[in-house]
Amino acid sequence: MLAGAGCQSATPTSRISGTPQPQVSWISIDQLAAQLQLTIVDQDLAMVTLKNDRNTVMLFKHDDGQFSVDGRLYGSVGHVLHDGTGFYVEPSLVSRIGEHLSQEPVLAASPRFSGSNRKGLIMIDPGHGGKDPGAISCLGFYEKDITLDVALRLASQLNRIGYRTLLTRDSDEFIELDDRCALANRFNPDLFISLHADSCETSSVTGYTAYVAPSASWRARQAAGSFVDTLEQTGIDSRGVKTAKFKVLMDTTCPAVLIEMGYLSNEWEAKRLRNVTIQQRMAKAIANGIQEFSATAK
Ligand SMILES: [Zn+2]
Numbered sequence: 001m002l003a004g005a006g007c008q009s010a011t012p013t014s015r016i017s018g019t020p021q022p023q024v025s026w027i028s029i030d031q032l033a034a035q036l037q038l039t040i041v042d043q044d045l046a047m048v049t050l051k052n053d054r055n056t057v058m059l060f061k062h063d064d065g066q067f068s069v070d071g072r073l074y075g076s077v078g079h080v081l082h083d084g085t086g087f088y089v090e091p092s093l094v095s096r097i098g099e100h101l102s103q104e105p106v107l108a109a110s111p112r113f114s115g116s117n118r119k120g121l122i123m124i125d126p127g128h129g130g131k132d133p134g135a136i137s138c139l140g141f142y143e144k145d146i147t148l149d150v151a152l153r154l155a156s157q158l159n160r161i162g163y164r165t166l167l168t169r170d171s172d173e174f175i176e177l178d179d180r181c182a183l184a185n186r187f188n189p190d191l192f193i194s195l196h197a198d199s200c201e202t203s204s205v206t207g208y209t210a211y212v213a214p215s216a217s218w219r220a221r222q223a224a225g226s227f228v229d230t231l232e233q234t235g236i237d238s239r240g241v242k243t244a245k246f247k248v249l250m251d252t253t254c255p256a257v258l259i260e261m262g263y264l265s266n267e268w269e270a271k272r273l274r275n276v277t278i279q280q281r282m283a284k285a286i287a288n289g290i291q292e293f294s295a296t297a298k
Contacts, residue, residue: 026081028086029059029089035094036050036057037052046061046062047061055069056070056185057097065077067097069101074097114164115162116164119162120163121187121189122163122165122190123166123187123191125180125184125193126150127143129169130173137197137265141264146261146273146279147195147196148172149279150279150286152167154193154283163290180248184254184256191290191293192248192254194249194257200265206236208231209239209240209242209259210240210258212256213245222296224257225241230289230292231259231286234285235278236262261282
């Protein structure tokens with residue numbers, strides 16, 4: 001249960017600057033975190049990030065800045081006061097944030113983590129699964145199987161070189177797009193990478209594409225650029241970086257890239273994408289792209 005607003009109020013010391021609100025009592029950000037059962041995980045001059053195992057809350061620290069829960073903006077933080085040691089908000093913010101926190105685990109299944117976190121956390125999202133086969137190749141096999149095969153190879157490559165990985169699925173099961181996004185927003189990886197394979201009416205169309213959201217961050221564009229370079233190692237042609245409003249790109253708050261690894265409607269590429277040697281090369285190329293992305297300054 002969440003504590004009600006107004007308890008444990010504190011009166012900050014006289015070093016406070018900002019707009020005085022004489023009728024209002026204030027709580028420190030530590031008290032806010034404690035009342036919401038959240039932990040402060042990151043803080044800079046502009047923003048503070050609080051988390052528990054189900055939710056990520058971000059607060060802008062300026063007067064009337066916004067707050068978000070799991071990547072969605074819900075309103076103003078209200079008045080904010082700063083002193084030399086911290087910042088203070090109105091007690092009503094506890095209940096205004098609290099009503100948006102989910103109390104249930106995002107997914108019933110436990111997340112599929114593997115590897116140590118030496119170089120960071122990469123979330124891998126094999127497209128489709130279960131009742132959703134994705135595209136059906138001209139040779140009769142399904143996109144959902146190719147995306148999973150490459151994802152598992154990619155996870156093992158990344159674990160070997162020092163990344164922790166989190167898969168949205170590691171077997172042939174159906175996962176809603178909303179749940180994939182929620183999982184990303186819950187664990188806030190350094191990069192979210194969704195794997196797919198293309199298909200179209202014209203069998204001569206070929207090539208891989210790295211997609212980012214139209215509003216993508218510089219980091220996401222940087223990652224997409226790295227993949228476009230390193231995927232040349234697969235022998236498949238590049239169609240470059242493009243933008244699209246895919247849900248997994250639009251509704252995730254971390255840098256996110258969706259890779260269409262080639263065309264299943266083209267016989268040559270379909271054969272390559274089913275070939276385990278090429279799948280391994282694809283996983284290696286994506287892992288190299290992630291290393292390139294990690295090496296550039298944040
Ligand atoms: Zn797909």
